[in-house]
Amino acid sequence: MITELSLSELRGGLRRGELTSAEIVSAFRDAYLADAKKEEPLGAYVEFFDDSVALAERADEARRAGEADAPLLGLPIAVKDNILVKGRALTCASRMLRGFTAPYSSTVIDRLLAAGMIPLGRTNMDEFAMGSSCEYSCYGPARNPADRTRTPGGSSGGSAAAVAGGLAPVALGSETGGSVRLPASFCGLYGLKPSYGSLSRYGLVAFGSSLDQIGLLGRSPEDLAVVFAAAAGRDPRDETSAATDFPAARAVLDGAELPARDFRGLKIAVPREFVPEGLEAEVSAVFDRFVRWARSRGAFVEIIDLPILEASVAIYYILAAAEASSNLARYDGVRYGLRAKEAGTLFEMYERTRSEGFGEEVRRRILIGNFVLSSGYYDAYYKKAQAVRALLLREVARVLAEHELILSPTAPTPAFKLGSKVRDPLAMYLSDVYTTFANLALLPSLSLPAGLSREGLPIGVQLTGRRFAEETLLSCAETWRREGGGG
Amino acid sequence: MSASSLNRTLDGIEYEIVVGCEVHVQLLTKTKAFCACENRFGGIPNSRVCPVCLGLPGALPVVSAALVEGAIITGLALGSRVAEITKFDRKNYVYPDLPKGYQISQYDLPICVGGALEIAEGARAVGITRVHMEEDAGKSLHLEEAANASYVDFNRCGTPLLEIVSEPDMRSPEEAVAFVEGIREIMRYLEISDCNMEEGSLRCDANVNLRIHEGEKLFATPIVEIKNMNSFRAIRAALEFETDRQLAEWRSERLTLEAVGKSTRGFNDETGETVLQRTKEAASDYRYFPEPDLRPIEIGRELVEKLRSRVGELPAAKRERLKAQYGLSDFDAQTLVSSKAMSGYFEEAASGSRDPKKIANWILTEVRGVLNDRGIEITSFASPPEHLRELVDSIESGIISGKIAKDVFAEMAASGKRPSEIIRERGLSQIADEGELRRVVESVIAANEKSVTDYRAGRDHALKYLMGQVMKESRGRANPIAAARLLEERLNGR
Structure with missing residues (x-):
């Protein structure tokens, strides 16, 4: 069935003439329409683009006319609702941006469109990417295809639900502190958070600018490599984007196979802090099985002490909230999006617009951010968190000088029940306990599907590498997929 | 000059005026500070905007090299230390003309620190605290015919600005005016800014208070920041008004800086008075933090040296030298030094000339007349300086009369031909035979x-x-x- 194939398989089918782009896109559209009729639909998309089939037909015509030099011509991708696609609505799952149409495309979208890809639709998410369960969405939650009473994770929950639920072959998500890897782990997908700077942030709605990165969700490491290669590269419109070359990923885009990494001699560090005594038994069991597999393939897996990691969630929530409070100041009702009616004065208009437009979690983080930046508290919170971040960068770099990878569970639990944490922000924040350090340290990190719980819930394992070593992560994940991932 | 000689006395109160200035200067760069939009005054509202300067979701700033260079040149001209590493910060506040909800500015690592500007022919020096880079905001428009609505023009948004902050070194309204005039002279001379106060390309805020001397005791009145002074006359009038007001307030209430703190007052041009805008309690907390979208800037010493050579001699020194070297009057020297290009043109024309004063006269009357008529700069003037020298020398050596020289000049300025060529072609040389x-x-x-x-x-x-x-x-x-x-x-x- 088309909707169960990986992007690379679809690509092969198109190349061999066994499939058309219209067939592919129609299959995903039909799956979306069928799902929408269900009693508990996945809620993966907030909008499925009506014209996607027409775009696919145009791609088929180009292919027939022999104009198929775009490497991903006619292949579809789902796009998180915080990445701008020119001419399409964009809301970040917030009432605040109701009615907003993107007047330009993000650089990543521009590059994927140039490579021939077709955006299928906008995927559900936690409002402004703040959340770990996709429940803080003005559209209502997305659901986990493995168990619809559970969360697909967040904030890129819609993207994960779409790929895992057969509504898209691959999807763009975004990360500030684990928003791609956590949903990948909860939904049994491969999820890549690239190094800070690998993908341009231009046209990604900012949350925590020093942490944000567009990420990818897919069914195989190769699928991620292909899309990553098409989107990566220095962007003059983003000063923080890097001029790094990814030749192995580029080769996959050009048609080569993603090489599997030989684990013999591979040095892997497991921070003791990320495998605590109280780690949930099923997560622990899946993780241990992965470690045994890696060792059996010749890797040196060493438990190390990295106590600074215990500070990562705390400093993450200070720094991300601080940057968010500033980044979200622009949503004020003056120029676009929601404007509260019946306000008597300018400041009343601001107040009402922002109270009506933002959900509770976004308001909470704006308040935290303003607090930690305010005079009198700046030194105790923001400044200290910056100092600890610098220390964390150094400590993690020290570990990665000796080890090629840092290995840990992606999340402390499998997907939890919808509604179980939505009233307990601290419990929700702890879903990110293993993921945020990679964002803080600017490193690439990949979650791979490592196994299932007894209830059949996916559990992920996370590989974090040296900065710009995305190809190492993808190749290691490919080894797992070929040798163990299926078992 | 000792401080005590700057003290004044009124009705038995001995006091001195303490003024510090914050001068904002818009740069004459081709593009805005952080996007590729054209940087120009005015235009149809909201015609020169893009996702970046409109602060649309997802847009990111990229710093203009011309802004950084303009800031370095300014710092060098003011004798500042140019930072080796500088960075941008976000200044967070909410206003309809500020589309991101923050201004990209500089907080704790400004591009230039220290320096001084001489005023009163070098008799006094005003210390420079810092020079930093930032972006301008848009403009709110309140139209009479639309009483229930306000509009915002974002054309000015993202215009590159330098903020030049002085030490509180000025002791009179006249000194404050002289300081701002000095800044304007340098910025115009270096072609960093046109410093047009009417168009707002030079704006000045002043902090002022009084030091009251009562015998051995010294008191400071509350500092007032005065905003909205849109001309040199306004600066002087506002400071004079504020001095009198603070003196009267001291006499009746004896409020001190320690007790009251700082407040902000706006100058009303029509009444000539300052009006309270904000007390210390209402002051904004700007929640500065490093701008994560822009990388810190390392300023190489080669760049600084390259730009230093572009600064060269500064206007005050050049003025004195032109007077001494060429026997020019104060007025002529001042006018020629109004821009670096103009004084450069003069010096090239004057070098090897028999009568530099005549050259100056020609530039200040005939050449400036042509520039004004055509609305062009000296850099676009058709005749190179050696042509003007040749023309003036032709009069001196009796080849043509002063009257004919004017005709020759008109053709030179129109065609760019050499004067000797015009004289020969038209048979204009004098009959001396x-x-x-x-x-x-x-x-x-x-x-x-x-x-x-x-x-x-x-x-x-x-x-x-x-x-x-x-x-x-x-x-x-x-x-x-x-x-x-x-x-x-x-x-x-x-």
Whole structure:
């Protein structure tokens, strides 16, 4: 069935003439329409683009006319609702941006469109990417295809639900502190958070600018490599984007196979802090099985002490909230999006617009951010968190000088029940306990599907590498997929 | 100069005025500070905007190299230390003309620190605290015909600005005006800014308070920041008003800086008064933090040295040198130094000239006239400086008269041709050859017997008339001194 194939398989089918782009896109559209009729639909998309089939037909015509030099011509991708696609609505799952149409495309979208890809639709998410369960969405939650009473994770929950639920072959998500890897782990997908700077942030709605990165969700490491290669590269419109070359990923885009990494001699560090005594038994069991597999393939897996990691969630929530409070100041009702009616004065208009437009979690983080930046508290919170971040960068770099990878569970639990944490922000924040350090340290990190719980819930394992070593992560994940991932 | 000599006394209160300035200057760069939009004043509202300067979701700033270079040049001109590493910060506040909800500015690592500006012919120096880079905001428009609505024009949004902060070193309204004038002179001279206060490309806020001396005791009145001073006259008037107001307030309430803190007052141009806008309690907390979208900037010393050579001699020093070296008046020197290009043009034209003062006169009258008429800068003027030198030398050496020189100049300025070429083509060079002049004189005398008789009868005006006829006959080309001598000799029968 088309909707169960990986992007690379679809690509092969198109190349061999066994499939058309219209067939592919129609299959995903039909799956979306069928799902929408269900009693508990996945809620993966907030909008499925009506014209996607027409775009696919145009791609088929180009292919027939022999104009198929775009490497991903006619292949579809789902796009998180915080990445701008020119001419399409964009809301970040917030009432605040109701009615907003993107007047330009993000650089990543521009590059994927140039490579021939077709955006299928906008995927559900936690409002402004703040959340770990996709429940803080003005559209209502997305659901986990493995168990619809559970969360697909967040904030890129819609993207994960779409790929895992057969509504898209691959999807763009975004990360500030684990928003791609956590949903990948909860939904049994491969999820890549690239190094800070690998993908341009231009046209990604900012949350925590020093942490944000567009990420990818897919069914195989190769699928991620292909899309990553098409989107990566220095962007003059983003000063923080890097001029790094990814030749192995580029080769996959050009048609080569993603090489599997030989684990013999591979040095892997497991921070003791990320495998605590109280780690949930099923997560622990899946993780241990992965470690045994890696060792059996010749890797040196060493438990190390990295106590600074215990500070990562705390400093993450200070720094991300601080940057968010500033980044979200622009949503004020003056120029676009929601404007509260019946306000008597300018400041009343601001107040009402922002109270009506933002959900509770976004308001909470704006308040935290303003607090930690305010005079009198700046030194105790923001400044200290910056100092600890610098220390964390150094400590993690020290570990990665000796080890090629840092290995840990992606999340402390499998997907939890919808509604179980939505009233307990601290419990929700702890879903990110293993993921945020990679964002803080600017490193690439990949979650791979490592196994299932007894209830059949996916559990992920996370590989974090040296900065710009995305190809190492993808190749290691490919080894797992070929040798163990299926078992 | 000792501080005590700057003290004033009024009704038995001995006090001194303490003023510090924050000057905002818009840069004359091609693009805005953080996007590719054209940087220009005015225009149809919201016609020069893009996702970046409108602060649309997802847009990111990219710093303009011209902004950084302009800031370095300014710092060098003010004797500042140029930072080796500088960074941008976000200044967070909410206003409809600020589309991101924050201004990209600099907080704790400004690009330039320290320095001084001399005022009063070098008799006093005002310390510079810092120079930093930031972006301008848009403009709110409140139209009379739309009482229930306000509009915002974002064209100005993202215009590159420098904020120049002085030490509280000024002791009178006049010194404050002199300081801002000095900043303007330097910025114009270096072509960093046109510093047009009416268009807002130079804006000044002043912090002012009084130091009250009561015997051995010293009190400070609350500091007031005055905003909205849109002309030099306004700066002076606002500071004078504020001095009087603070003095009266001290007399009646004896409020001190320690007790009250700082407040902000706006100057009302019509009433000539300052009006309270904000007290210390209402002051904004800008929640500065490093701008994560822009990378810290490392400023290489090679760049600084390259830009230092572009700064060269500063206007005050150049003014004095031009006066001494070329014998120019205060006014001429001041006007020539109004821009680096203008003074450069003068010096090139003057070098090797027999009469630099005449060169200055020509530049200040004829050349400036052409520039004004055409609305162009000296850099686009058709004639290079050596052409002007040649023209002035042609007058000095008697090749053409001053009157003909003006015609030659008009053609030079229009065509860019060399003056010698124009003189040759149009046969304008003076007749100095005695034989030729004599023939002209003879023919004039033959044709004007009555005037000759009048002259010999002692009527002097007849000589002027005959001389006029000589010039007419020669189509203006007769060397007037030689011709007059020959005419008189002939009439006097020699």
